[in-house]
Amino acid sequence: MSLSVLYSGTVANAAGDGAGGSVSVAVSVPYTPGSVQYPGVLGQIPNPPSGPLAGVGSNYAVIVNPSQAAMINVTGQSSSGFTVTLTPSDGVTLAAGTFNVVVLG
Numbered sequence: 001m002s003l004s005v006l007y008s009g010t011v012a013n014a015a016g017d018g019a020g021g022s023v024s025v026a027v028s029v030p031y032t033p034g035s036v037q038y039p040g041v042l043g044q045i046p047n048p049p050s051g052p053l054a055g056v057g058s059n060y061a062v063i064v065n066p067s068q069a070a071m072i073n074v075t076g077q078s079s080s081g082f083t084v085t086l087t088p089s090d091g092v093t094l095a096a097g098t099f100n101v102v103v104l105g
Contacts (some may be wrong), residue, residue: 006053006060007103013066013086016094020087023094027101028081029053053079053103060105067097 007029016023053060058077062084066072070086084101088094 003061003104005102006056006105008101010098010100011084012098013084013094013096015096016088019093020091021093022085022087024083024085025099026076026081026083029103053081053105056105060103063102063104064099066099068095070094072099 011025011027013023013025057079060077062074062077062082064072064074064084066086069089071089073085073087074082075085076083084099086094086099
């Protein structure tokens with residue numbers, strides 16, 4: 001089985017609301033109808049029937065790399081995106097920042 005990168009990008013996160021507070025961010029995976037390609041996985045999809053991850057559903061892996069020390073939880077995977085929750089690993093307040101996301105399928 002081989003995996004391909006379906007999406008990669010940088011997503012902004014808000015600051016936490018106090019020491020140890022988590023921050024959740026809904027991530028919607030963008031696409032361009034008529035030119036979407038998933039090499040080695042689905043071939044050329046000129047007009048996806050629905051959602052940016054059409055044909056993949058919720059069967060994909062998400063890798064998250066935050067810009068600060070945080071525990072990561074990915075939930076709600078669907079054909080339109082997912083939610084990333086960052087929780088500070090050392091009990092401090094999360095700063096506003098970004099995290100990198102890679103979706104594999």
